[in-house]
Structures are given as C-alpha cells and as structure tokens.
Amino acid sequence: MNSREKFLSVVNFDKISEVPNWEFGYWYDAIQRWYKEGLPKFNAPVKNDYSQWIFGDADAGVDFFDDRENHYAPDVGDYFNFDQRSHLAPLYANPLPKYEKIVFEEDEINIVFQREEDGKIVKTRKDGTSMPQFLEYPVKTRSDFNKIKERFNPDDKGRIPGSFDEYIKEYNKRTYPLGIGGTLFSGFFSILRELMGLELTLMNFYDDPNFIIEILDFFTDYYIRLYSKVVSKTNVDYVYIWEDMSYRNGPLISPAFFRQFILPYYQKFTSKLGKLGVKNFFVDSDGNCEELIPLFIEGGVTGILPFEVQGGMDIEKIREQFPKLVIMGGIDKIALAKGKDEITKEIAKAARMIRYGGYIPYADHAVPPEVSFDNYKFYRNELKKVLG
Numbered sequence: 001m002n003s004r005e006k007f008l009s010v011v012n013f014d015k016i017s018e019v020p021n022w023e024f025g026y027w028y029d030a031i032q033r034w035y036k037e038g039l040p041k042f043n044a045p046v047k048n049d050y051s052q053w054i055f056g057d058a059d060a061g062v063d064f065f066d067d068r069e070n071h072y073a074p075d076v077g078d079y080f081n082f083d084q085r086s087h088l089a090p091l092y093a094n095p096l097p098k099y100e101k102i103v104f105e106e107d108e109i110n111i112v113f114q115r116e117e118d119g120k121i122v123k124t125r126k127d128g129t130s131m132p133q134f135l136e137y138p139v140k141t142r143s144d145f146n147k148i149k150e151r152f153n154p155d156d157k158g159r160i161p162g163s164f165d166e167y168i169k170e171y172n173k174r175t176y177p178l179g180i181g182g183t184l185f186s187g188f189f190s191i192l193r194e195l196m197g198l199e200l201t202l203m204n205f206y207d208d209p210n211f212i213i214e215i216l217d218f219f220t221d222y223y224i225r226l227y228s229k230v231v232s233k234t235n236v237d238y239v240y241i242w243e244d245m246s247y248r249n250g251p252l253i254s255p256a257f258f259r260q261f262i263l264p265y266y267q268k269f270t271s272k273l274g275k276l277g278v279k280n281f282f283v284d285s286d287g288n289c290e291e292l293i294p295l296f297i298e299g300g301v302t303g304i305l306p307f308e309v310q311g312g313m314d315i316e317k318i319r320e321q322f323p324k325l326v327i328m329g330g331i332d333k334i335a336l337a338k339g340k341d342e343i344t345k346e347i348a349k350a351a352r353m354i355r356y357g358g359y360i361p362y363a364d365h366a367v368p369p370e371v372s373f374d375n376y377k378f379y380r381n382e383l384k385k386v387l388g
Contacts, residue, residue, distance in 0.1 A: 002175040003084035007237065011280055011303065011326050013357045019387040020083045023056035023076070023380075024306055024329060024362040028128070029369040031073055037373035043074045050111065052128040057085035058305075058328065058362055060179070080380045086177040088240065089230045090167055092159045093183040093223070094118060095151035099138075118184055118194060119148075139195040142211060148195070149218065154226040171234045179238040179282075180227050187243035187283065188265045189253065191219045198252065205257055212261055220265045224272045231276045238280035239273060241301070246287030248311045258295050270300025282326070286365065287311045293322060305329045308364045315353060326358050333363040336379050337370040343379045351386040361387075 001009065001018045009017035028047045031054060035041045045054045048071055055072045077085070099119040105112040112123045112135070119138035124130070139145050161167070171178055185191050192201040192215060204212050230236060245252050253262075270281050282303040283289075283296055288311040289304070296304065303326030307313040315330035331350060335342040350361040361383060367376065 003086075004175055004177050004237065006083060007086070007177040007360075010358060010360055011238070013324065015357075017357065017388060019354055020058070020360055021080070021384060021387055022058040022082055022085070022360065022362055023367065024058050024364075025056040025366040026054045026073055026076070027052045027366050027369050028054050030367050030371060031076065033369050034076070034373040034376065039075060039079060039373055041075060042078070045073045045075075046071060047128065050124045050126055050128050050132070053366060056362065057082050058360065060086040060088050060182075080384075084176040086179060087174075088182050089171070089178060089180045089236065090161050090164065091180060091226060091230060093181075093185060093226060095148065096153070096156045096158050097151065120194075134197060137195060137197040137200070140200065142214075145195070145211075145215060152219070152222050154222050154229075159226065160229065168233050177237040178234070179240045180230050180236050181240040182242055182284075184242065185219070186223065187241045187245065187285075188216055188220070188262045188269075189245040189258075190243050191215065193245075193252075202253070205253070205261065209261070216261070216265045220269055224269060227273060228276060231273060231278055235277055238282050238303075239270075239278055241281060241283045243283050243285040243289075244287070245285050246289040246292070246311070248287055250288050250290075251292050255291050255295060258292055263295055263299050266296070266299025266301065274300065280326070282328070288313055290318065293318065293325070297322065297325065302326055303328060306362070306364045310334060310364075313364070315359070316349065319353060319356060319359075323356075324358065326360075327353065328360045329362055329364045330359075331361055331363045331379075331383075333365055333367055333371070336363065336367065336375055337372070339375065340378055343375065343382065347379070347382045347386060350383060354386055354388060 003020060006018045006020045010019055028045065029052060031045060057077060094117050098116040099114055101116045102114040103111065109125060110123060111126055114121050120134055121136040122132040122134055124132035138148055184194050192212065195215065280303060281301050282305060283301050284305050286308055290313065293304065306329030307315050307327065309330065309332035313330065315327050318325065318327060331346050335346050353359040353361065
C-alpha cells in the first residue's frame with residue numbers, strides 16, 4: 001500500500017489495513033542532538049523564527065505557504081524509512097493583508113513584537129525554547145472585530161497560489177493523504193481565543209454572548225467558502241481543525257458552554273463540507289479534552305489527536321468509550337527519554353490499539369531534546385514491528 005492507501009485503510013477501520021509509519025513532530029534541538037549522536041546529516045531542517053517546532057510526517061505544513069520543506073526533517077524520515085508524508089492544500093487562511101511586524105523591545109534572549117500572521121503582541125525567547133507570552137490581542141471590541149473582517153475575505157486572490165491548478169493536477173493522482181486546514185484560527189474555540197485571548201473570550205460568554213455568536217457566524221461562513229474552493233476541485237482525505245482548547249486538568253470551557261456556543265458551528269461546518277464529499281474531520285487539541293469528545297463526535301468530528309499522556313489522556317480508555325473514533329498519537333514523549341523499559345510499555349500499548357483498528361501511533365507532541373538518538377531508534381524500530 002502507498003501512504004494514502006494506508007491512511008485510508010486505518011481511518012476507515014478496514015479489516016485489512018496497514019498503519020502509516022509517521023512521526024508527529026520534533027523539537028529543533030532534538031534533531032541537532034541526534035546529528036551529534038549518529039543521525040546522518042544530509043538535509044538539516046531550518047528552524048522557524050522564535051519556534052522550535054519541526055514538522056513530522058503526520059503533521060504536514062501547508063503546501064507553498066509554510067515552506068514545508070525547510071521546516072521538515074527529511075533526514076529523520078529517510079533514516080527510518082517513514083511513509084510518504086501527509087500534505088495540506090495551499091490555502092492561506094490567516095489574516096490578509098498580514099500585519100506589520102513591529103519590534104517593541106529586544107535583547108540577546110527575548111523579543112517583544114507584533115506578529116505578522118495574527119496581529120498579536122507577544123514576548124518570546126528568540127531560541128523558541130519557551131511558549132510565547134501573549135501581551136495583547138487584536139480584538140477587544142466590536143469595532144476591532146468589524147475592522148479585522150476585512151482581513152478575512154475568502155475571495156482574496158492571495159489565499160491561493162497562482163499555480164493552484166498545477167497542484168490540483170498533482171492531487172488528483174496523489175499517493176499521499178491530502179487535507180485542508182490546520183491554521184491558528186481554524187477551530188471554533190481557537191477562533192475566539194486567537195482573536196480576543198482566553199480571558200476576554202470566557203468573559204464574553206457571560207457578558208456579551210451575542211458577540212460570540214456574531215464572530216462564529218462570520219468565521220463559519222468564511223471557512224466553508226474558503227475550503228469549498230479546494231473540495232469542489234479535488235477530493236480531500238481530511239479537514240484538520242486546530243483547537244488546543246484544553247489544559248492538563250480538563251477543557252478550557254465547560255461541556256455546557258461547548259454545547260450552547262461551539263457545537264452548532266461544528267455541525268454546520270461538517271454538514272456543509274460533508275455534502276461536498278469530505279468524510280474525515282480531525283481535531284488537534286493538547287491537554288485533556290476527554291469531557292468534550294462526545295460533543296466533538298456529535299458535531300461531526302471523526303478523529304482526535306495527539307492525546308497527551310501527561311494531560312491524563314488514556315487512548316485505551318478512550319477506545320473503549322468511543323469505538324469508532326479515529327485516534328492518532330498517544331505515545332508518551334516523556335517515556336521516550338526514560339529508557340527501553342518505558343518505551344517497551346508504550347509499544348505494547350500501541351500494538352493493542354493497532355489490533356483494534358482506527359489508530360495511528362506517534363508521539364503525543366513534538367519529540368523533545370531529552371530523547372537520545374539511541375532511545376529514538378529503539379522506539380521507531382520496535383514500533384515498526386507492530387504497524388501491520
């Protein structure tokens with residue numbers, strides 16, 4: 001089977017399937033460590049500005065716009081003979097025109113600046129070894145929102161590359177999975193949080209719920225119109241919805257608020273794209289989102305990732321509760337640093353999940369630099385034995 005056939009055989013719960021041999025992502029410093037410990041160096045990844053994230057094969061960058069080849073780790077994929085990586089179609093969904101990058105403070109370690117991709121003012125370490133501190137968000141009032149609407153025109157010609165028809169020709173004969181989405185604003189909670197910040201978002205659920213509805217009405221229509229530009233020309237294998245709406249102890253909003261405010265938009269979105277032939281809708285949320293899984297499923301979501309073990313996510317428990325949910329990830333990245341005994345336990349867990357079906361194993365977030373190359377080799381070699 002090629003990469004796409006393997007992927008579809010898993011997400012369709014086929015009786016005879018092969019599981020893609022993929023990784024989710026890496027810290028840049030992890031790969032630099034592996035070069036020193038024996039990974040052959042031919043095509044080293046380029047680090048993003050102020051970020052350690054390096055794309056793996058399962059978490060593809062957006063074709064064309066994200067310069068995915070530079071921020072990818074081909075040396076790792078080649079060494080471990082990974083399957084052909086997934087792709088995301090070239091749609092630029094973030095604000096256009098982009099914001100101006102304005103630097104407010106800078107020293108050898110930190111920088112405070114306005115980001116081009118979303119208009120936030122952030123303080124972050126230049127080496128990307130910490131989460132950024134968000135100091136200011138672009139939307140505080142309705143007036144701010146009305147102004148920002150101009151940056152979310154789905155018909156803006158800058159959202160699709162001029163070579164789009166050439167991409168479509170390639171996609172129609174592809175041997176790899178193709179998705180759409182994956183941007184900061186793509187989830188119906190992340191939209192609110194990325195525009196207003198968590199605190200103001202949560203306050204507005206109480207203080208101005210009509211404002212919440214107004215924002216979500218606008219963005220639901222925006223994404224349906226934008227994504228339709230691809231799915232009307234070629235079939236896609238999945239929609240990738242970025243949420244990150246949970247922390248270690250549970251979701252950032254209650255199931256009741258999710259049902260009232262978020263669920264209707266998931267239902268509208270998945271229904272509209274479902275009628276255009278899209279079958280798989282995957283949500284990416286860090287932390288513990290277990291309480292929200294029944295609501296995601298009610299909203300048309302068919303799969304979730306990456307199931308962070310440190311957040312209390314137990315993929316075997318989730319599989320028992322939701323037998324037809326596609327589960328991706330769930331391999332404890334911390335265990336990979338501890339040694340072969342702990343890694344062996346993770347492999348045994350993956351083997352049990354694979355036997356049931358509907359599961360693609362990889363680390364539950366970016367593989368950190370604490371993981372030695374020897375440990376990572378042991379993990380990948382043992383995992384490959386159980387992939388089917």
